[in-house]
Amino acid sequence: MGRQGSGGPNAFSRAVVDAVDDLRVQRGVSTPALIERAGFSRGYYYKRTRGETPFSTNDVQTIAEALGVPIRTLLEPAIAASDRRDEPGSDRPDAALLGYRLRKLVALHVARTPAPPVDRAVRAAVAKRGRLLAGADWEQLLTGGPTEVSDDDLRAVAEFFDVPAEYLLRVAMPGIVDVLDARLEVETALAETGVGIAARSVNAASPAELLAIAEAIRTAAPTERGSR
Template sequence: MGRQGSGEPNEFSRALVDAIDDLRVRRGVSTPALIARAGFSRGYYYKRTRGETSFSTNDVQTIAEALGVPVRTLLEPAITETDRRGAAEVDDRPDAALLGYRLRKLVALHVARTPAPPVDRAVRAALAKRGRLLAGADWEQLLAGEPTEVTDDDLRTVAEFFDVPAEYLLRVAVPGVVDVLDARLEVETALAETGVGIAARSVNAASPAELLAIADAIRAAAPSERGGLR
């Protein structure tokens, strides 16, 4: 049985979506796993994270329970962020160079995990499913760190494709999220590139600095590891 939509999202609804994504990443839960735990359909969940409609208060409690946290753990960051956005006088969007750097990290991990099909084709296909068109030239400009006309909604869909919080591509900094996510991407890319194994719990418990050290160690050890197998 379908659920009734709850209206056009406002600033708080957008901030709530970001808070859900941030907490999901910090707790190491994938988007498909969260959807399954909450008992939502994929379409129901993604319509709300894309900003086509809003989560209801019932949804918020369900998501909090699925993530194993009190409801206030989702609401308080969303309230704080809504207030911050209203008071902010400066634009904290990443510039083209930083956006390109973050996208290249996401692409590197995707390529290490999934050699085919080409990433640009897969990303553009994901956008097309949402009724958005991205020219190949625009994608190349994004990766090169050059200004483009790509919209925030396009970037939200790109973030969804790579399974990272949308704010990773939309904000310079998200306290407690961007540094950890950057470091985890480094570790995951090193693992995927080298095939070296490591306990997931060790990664989840590490600080950003420790994660970067782990990534460096993995890459340094990989040649000798592979050499020993030959």
């Protein structure tokens, strides 16, 4: 008797989606640019990132080529993430850490884009992915309170802020979370103070160096603005 299809995306399929998003951000490629490079339609791509249906193996190869990496560079993080999910315990951030990271993302977004209200923009973006994020749940997320928000909801939020989904789903990802945290600090300092330094000029710095740069920007900014 032939084996029937397994239905919707399984845990590994979701890990592939996260790996695609993580690698896209690391390579500095926007979602629209990746869709164009891969030759997908927007509907085709978003149907898979929303978890309605999985990427095929052909899609994985196409995406890897569009990002300019070997297929294994895309699949190995997905395999590792899938293995971690099968291990006892969890490395997912607790509500307090998740709230801290979300507040950092909101601070950067507000510094870059004062309007419209962030909560409204986030919920509208999440709704475009077929998800529903209630205002009360968003407030609970920001304050570190318990919610019923799903991983797919958090993936949609991460996409809105253009960060890897793992930033909101994992306590730590070697080479990703620490650097991302530090870069967010630098970018927020740049946006808040208006200091004219290209963020990409510090991309090679370590997390500790990036945090020092962010502190120096905030310290020097009032003097610089006052001298104009």
